[in-house]
Amino acid sequence: MxxxxxxxxxxxxxxxxxxxxxxxxxxxxxxxxxxxxxxxxxxxxxxxxxxxxxxxxxxxxxxxxxxxxxxxxxxxxxxxxxxxxxxxxxxxxxxxxxxxxxxxxxxxxxxxxxxxxxxxxxxxxxxxxxxxxxxxxxxxxxxxxxxxxxxxxxxxxxxxxxxxxxxxxxxxxxxxxxxxxxxxxxxxxxxxxxxxxxxxxxxxxxxxxxxxxxxxxxxxxxxxxxxxxxxxxxxxxxxxxxxxxxxxxxxxAPRHPYTRALLASVPSADPDQRTMAAPITGDPPSPIDLPPGCRFAPRCGFAESICNTMPYELRHGETRVRCHIADPKSGHSKAEALQ
Incomplete structure (x- = not known):
């Protein structure tokens, strides 16, 4: 360095x-x-x-x-x-x-x-x-x-x-x-x-x-x-x-549901840590016809009506995340779920 x-x-x-x-x-x-x-x-x-x-x-x-x-x-x-x-x-x-x-x-x-x-x-x-x-x-x-x-x-x-x-x-x-x-x-x-x-x-x-x-x-x-x-x-x-x-x-400690899903999909060599259910399902929406608001919402298990509005990027210490769940003031019912 x-x-x-x-x-x-x-x-x-x-x-x-x-x-x-x-x-x-x-x-x-x-x-x-x-x-x-x-x-x-x-x-x-x-x-x-x-x-x-x-x-x-x-x-x-x-x-x-x-x-x-x-x-x-x-x-x-x-x-x-x-x-x-x-x-x-x-x-x-x-x-x-x-x-x-x-x-x-x-x-x-x-x-x-x-x-x-x-x-x-x-x-x-x-x-x-x-x-x-x-x-x-x-x-x-x-x-x-x-x-x-x-x-x-x-x-x-x-x-x-x-x-x-x-x-x-x-x-x-x-x-x-x-x-x-x-x-x-x-x-x-x-x-x-x-x-x-x-x-x-x-x-x-x-x-x-x-x-x-x-x-x-x-x-x-x-x-x-x-x-x-x-x-x-x-x-x-x-x-x-x-x-x-x-x-x-x-x-x-990933804060965004998509990041969590990506990391959960990594194969583990430990037989006791096998993935029993798909961490993420479905295909991404078309980049031509994007969903309103959060682009991950159609595949997110935490999606609510607030997710039809675009979340802005929030800073948490050295990390930045774009998700309503990461914002305790967003109005999302599970806003503390990933805290």
Missing amino acids: TDQSLSPHAAPALSASGLNKTFTVRENSLGKPARHVHAVSDFSFDLPAGSTLGIVGESGCGKSTTARLLMHLVEPDSGQIRLSGRPVSTTKRDLKAFRRQVQMVFQDSSASLNPRLTIEHSITFAPRVHGVASKEAREIAWRLLDRVGLDPARFAGRYPHELSGGQRQRVNIARALALNPKVVIFDEAVSALDKSVEAQVLNLLNELKAEFGLSYIFISHDLNVVRYISDHVLVMYLGQVVEQGPVGQIYA
Whole structure:
């Protein structure tokens, strides 16, 4: 962890406030108006320098769209992204500088690499685009390959199809570090790996974070992986943040019913702690036709009429939660149930 991360007044390495993104869906039938998919709604967070923020939620909750918004691969409809406290401009020049400091590792390790480029050329490509001399870029590539556990003499001249999935993901990590970034975003970066390789990559990420003074955003559907690697966790449901806070606090005492359901669904190795009933039932509502008020209400066992109004985000110490039950003044009959 860097010295900056220890300062309570240090600006977050990366932050966002009020990000919104909708996608237009045009109907095939004549005369019907266009409809809108609400992919991300009022998304806000702070990533303290030197820490890891885990983002969890069901498939389709908006995690990957959020990652692309943060990288400006998709432009938000509204909201603000800040890097080290400074607003990120969308001009071509400023985005080039931003992407030098914020890199991303994608889920599909094979599709992320150009099959026509050798591993060395894949890693040196970005530094050369940013003005690094070819000789220096090659030295960077070889040094990083060695650091992620791949012998450069053996792997630098190979092509992606000649590597295993774990080796390709190590190459992607090395490529992300080639520009010496401040922040790295991992979008399901270990989900396609078997468990032994996954553990090796996670340990490598922790070592690299400490060595290079990095900050991570780690997106995953695997709650155990997020608990292992993260300092803070953010829970998403239907494009909206429903709870966020220190990982130990969220896992030990979740306040939102959706967070409780997610954690209850994690398989236990203890035969006496078997899950006998589904913690959550039904499918999420369509992001086109969202329910009024709380988006989780149609699947929530605590739902009441007050839940037809949108709950606002409440702060409880270091955690934040968006739920009427978490607010003793909301009028919900079970407002103390999760206290």
